[in-house]
Amino acid sequence: MKVFMYTLSTCPWCRKTKQFFREKNIPFEYVDYDLADEKEQDRILDELSRLNVTHAFPVVMIDANIVVGYNPEKYIELLDKGKQK
Amino acid sequence: MNVESRKKALRYQFEKVVDPLGYKFSPDEELVDFLLEQEVFLERKHGIPYCPCQGLPKDREGRMKLVCPCIPFHREQFDYMKCCWCLLYVHKDVTDTSGLRQIPLSEIPAAGLKRG
Numbered sequence: 030m031k032v033f034m035y036t037l038s039t040c041p042w043c044r045k046t047k048q049f050f051r052e053k054n055i056p057f058e059y060v061d062y063d064l065a066d067e068k069e070q071d072r073i074l075d076e077l078s079r080l081n082v083t084h085a086f087p088v089v090m091i092d093a094n095i096v097v098g099y100n101p102e103k104y105i106e107l108l109d110k111g112k113q114k
Numbered sequence: 115m116n117v118e119s120r121k122k123a124l125r126y127q128f129e130k131v132v133d134p135l136g137y138k139f140s141p142d143e144e145l146v147d148f149l150l151e152q153e154v155f156l157e158r159k160h161g162i163p164y165c166p167c168q169g170l171p172k173d174r175e176g177r178m179k180l181v182c183p184c185i186p187f188h189r190e191q192f193d194y195m196k197c198c199w200c201l202l203y204v205h206k207d208v209t210d211t212s213g214l215r216q217i218p219l220s221e222i223p224a225a226g227l228k229r230g
Contacts, residue, residue, distance in 0.1 A: 039152040039166035084168040098216025
């Protein structure tokens, strides 16, 4: 199972999201949009726009599923689904 | 102005804006304090206290929609959530924030919502 997230360094819900996955010992990768360089920010905005996501963070990708916002119930549901595969 | 003084000033200023919109500061004081501090840092960096929980787009019009308090630009979504995206502001009738959730615009069950 692959977990990737776009976050903001200024957003407490992004911090909570990272904390959620750390506490569950689930490895993840992330990029803080606001700390990225301009070229990377453009690329992220393009990607999020293609995924029909607005400017709201965090954006969590669990395999092919996308969750926008801090939503531990949804994370658990998708993680359980991933384990069953 | 130091960070604490600016936080206080923003709080005073924002309260006057959100009150007539039917919102108040979250009762979660720790969260409010953290978010206001981030806004002070964002104001120092960009000159404007933008929302700390939404990524700044490149265009000016898009950025203006993320100036805190951004409630008027996301009214339908925030009214449905009973709070703003950061949970800095909550509906006046909210006393317990534990049931509040960030709900993306795409999941708001209302027709005719504009993306912004």
